[in-house]
Amino acid sequence: MADSRHLPDSNNTMGVDLINNELALICPDPVIGINRDGIITLFNPAAEQLLGYSSQEMVGKFHIAQLYPSPESAREIKRLMYQDDQGEKGQLISHKTNLLSKNGVSIPIQLSACVVVEQGEEIGSVGFFRDMTERLALERSLKHMSITDSLTGLFNQRHFHSVLGQEIKRCKRHQHPLTLVCLDMDHFKSVNDKLGHVEGDHALRFIGEAICSILRLSDFGFRYGGDEFMVLLPETASQSAASFTNRLIDYFDNNMPSTLIDLARESEAVALSIGIAQYKDDEPANVFVKRADLAMYQAKKQPGNSTVLAE
Incomplete structure (x- = not known):
């Protein structure tokens, strides 16, 4: 007034x-x-x-x-x-x-x-x-819901593309490395088929928990879709990202729910496949994502909990 x-x-x-x-x-x-x-x-x-x-x-x-x-x-x-x-x-x-x-x-x-x-x-x-x-408070809640995967608590695919564009611009401006980690759970279909979708959801939440437990404040975790997850590591080269994936695998192995342990004993191994790509100068965002995705599929051809660095 x-x-x-x-x-x-x-x-x-x-x-x-x-x-x-x-x-x-x-x-x-x-x-x-x-x-x-x-x-x-x-x-x-x-x-x-x-x-x-x-x-x-x-x-x-x-x-x-x-x-x-x-x-x-x-x-x-x-x-x-x-x-x-x-x-x-x-x-x-x-x-x-x-x-x-x-x-x-x-x-x-x-x-x-x-x-x-x-x-x-x-x-x-x-x-x-x-x-x-x-x-x-309602606006903040609605915004949070619009960018968050309700099952895992990670950011969703929609927010992934927004953050990816921002981080690519930032890494170009400051000449810092930017690394993308793409991962999913091997034999996830078997988890759903043999244990049911409720246990399948528990498995996805467990992966989200594993990712959140080792993220730095500057990192971003996303559920990209299905059982595929993305992690953006700003100011991190691909070689350094290997320490992130090692910690992720350790958490996954040491805290695995008993239902997944039993499934692994009875039939197929429950493990992660991980691809790592470092951003290349002037690389389109979709190409960057594709390289990480292809590296992850290369990891699937290897024994469980394998990590492949993209070319």
Whole structure:
């Protein structure tokens, strides 16, 4: 909200009796009114609930700027209120900012505000605040769901292509190596056929767990599709990626679920096949992925838990 500029002094109450305005009092969203000096003159019950202050604590005692995270935030709102490109001067529509609660928590809000004019003179302003906490949490949740494989908790194929493009650009810009690891479980079809799809899902979750357990903060793990997984290792050459795959195989062997161990004893070995490719200068992304994929299929021709470096 904004306090007015270059206006004669006025008293600390609004020209219209906003405090007794029934609409403001019953409004489900927080409503805060200020006089031309920025002193709070209206603090409705919804504002009390959101910020933890009582109306008695605020009205006539608090400056509106004290509710913002910084003086700069308050000045920015004032500037926008009087800016031509914001529409009509003296109003602000759906501006996103934050307010500080009594216990110091920063609360994301959306503010719409307008000045109050009496007898041609601006005497203050009133703002309507919408708490955006739940909406932002929902947006974050939906975004997370859109890029995450629900079964394994790894990123999904859609996000793989987005991240791959970004990391290729970054490795070109900084002249750092970038390595892609492609892997899948040998004889996964047998797991589904002999143990059922529930155990098949458990096996996929186990691979996701194995990948997550050894990723660095800078690495990315993806379920690419079916039983195929991708791991992007920024700033890592293909030779160094071998240590990653060794740790992955160790985790896989040492923590394998009993159902997979029993299956391996009874029929086919349960193991990983891994292909490694390092990005080549100006290589198209699809070619980079194809090289890692082909290396993985070469590994399948070898004994279980084999790793092949792409040419």
